[in-house]
Amino acid sequence: MSSNLGYNVTIAPGTFVCEERLQLVGEISIGTKTVLHPSVSIIAEAGPIYIGEGNLIEEQCVIANRFPPNADKDQMNQIVMIIGNNNVFEVGSHCEALKVGDNNILECKARVGRNITLTNGCVIGAKCSLMTNEILPENTVIYGSEHERRIMPDRPAFQTHQLDFLARILPTSHYVLKHGTKTHAPTSHS
């Protein structure tokens, strides 16, 4: 963990958080059965981030609760970012959405802006970037370079198999953070 900013992370039992190149900033809580691959960044600058159960967060994902542009950082009230259950953040995805429901999938290199609300069962396709101000209806699929949309009749399938597999495999080859609360004071800038 390389960060000179402080963090305060609460990890529920049965959660697998790989320590390698993990970047944590601010107050973070991670629910049970969630798996974090190596080199994930969770940055809670503007307020705490709560991550629910059974989420799968793959390599090089960034989940960030950033300050809105042109905001006075000292005067602002804290804004909470909540991520629901059973979401999948594929490799290299970037999520700044303050509300993420359940069963959403952010495919590889997908980018979701701060003013988006993901409801349930939404799929943001690979390399799709969503920076609008809207609430996505349930089961929306966004795909392709033209960001075409359609609505699925069903939610995407659960990733339980994959999560079970990772829970078995990851600890054999990675250092995994133990459950409990960990605090790291900010290092003073010299």
Add this chain to the structure above:
Amino acid sequence: MTSLLKVDKVKYQCSCGTFKPLCYLYFCRHCLKVKCKECVILEVDCRFCPSCYENLQPHEAINRKNRCQQCFNCPCCGHTLVTRATNTASLSANTSATVTDLDESSLSSTSVMSGQATPSKKVYYLACGFCRWSTRDINLNDQLTINSWKQQDNIHEQRFQELLLYYKQIANKEKLEKDRKKYTTSKGGLLLRTSSKTDKYGLLTPLTRRSIGLRTTTPTSSTTSLRATNTAKPVDSSTIQPKQSTALETITPLEDTFFNLDLSKMTTMKQRLSSVEIQPVYTDGLYPISKHFTSKQSKRCKECDHNVLKPEPSPKVIKFKLHQMAMFFIPDIRIWYHPTWDSNRENVCVLSIVNQSDEQITLKLMTIDDILKNGSSTGIDEIKVDEKLLTAKLDFSGGNDTNKEKIVQLHAHIDMNETDSKYDNEFRENDDKQFVIWRKFAKIAIKCTVKPHNENVKNIIAGFVMEHRVVGISSVQTSIQPAQPEQNSKIIRHLVTIDFGSIDEPALTLHSSLKEGL
């Protein structure tokens, strides 16, 4: 070399006069000319499915409407659908409660009830990995075997058949007519014109039919209408007329509810037109689209009818039987370096030349001015230079040298291991050091100056002429006499235009060792 993938920067003139990037050009070794897409004839060699590589004979492919029966495209986004297999047992565990899943769970429960002999009964469905569309979305039942998907029924099938039959008839008649025209003399034509009653045996039916067509277009001509009435009856009895399409006078107005659209349930224009027969309006009408066959094509020179490109007929082999791309015969020129542009002075640029052919090449480079002044020498195809195309002047000697023709030698394009640096040195000695600034194997870098014609030039396009000898294939192969090497070789010239891009573009980077040479 930032322009590595920007192939359309440097263009060569085809024998038809158009400018194309080198990689899109062919070279006919019989006419010894550069040929572009428009100068060759396409011939379809084999038809195959791009997904499963099934190779079909032409008539068979046409019977199947050039579509694969096993592979499908997504009706939603057009990507290839993949077959997914699931066990019915695991499906029943799925909590989502759509109609299909209910069906499957009941199916699986019955299979469990009937006994444990087939506990894992596999079912298949099609799914798109890109937009996550699947056959379950439109409530299609999963199939028990792979690829047993039925084609969607075409409601217009009967009409199509009717029309096809009719058109076949017309085609037959036209063919008959054509055949007869070969034998008809002027007398026969006269005969027909004077009296149509001579057509005792119905031999002239197609011709008289044509006169009916004439009548309908020009009803004022009384003689033809008379003739038509004489022969109309036998003609009609011999043809099958399809049901005439009727024009509608009244159209029911749209209901008010029509405008309360749920756009997420409507198909897009692209989706609608990709399945032309059905053209579904709502997304639940989308159906997997059979994959279109693709083809391997051979290309033939229009001038001498020799093949310039012939692939292997098997879809799985990527080799060519004959592969005469211009790249293999003509040196490849690329922009290596250009400075920040100054429209008032001569800008020093570096071009790279790569010899892609298997033989050593002696290149003669000439400026456009040389060509315009001296004209063409004997035995060389003339080059027409359209000066409007060019917005800048390209010079090889900075404008102060009298000897403007530059001659350079290039090694054959062979394996690097086989080339010795000794050879490089040999050529290096003959090089004009001010001109050839770098050399390695079959590749050289040359210096040139580019000066825009005036200050208003926005986009810099310069050109020059390249001359070299090519060896072709002699059209008559005599086995007794060994073919003389010089027999069918010829000096050819190419007009090359280089698009340096906008005048505002920043300079390209150049290696420091080469910078000294500029």
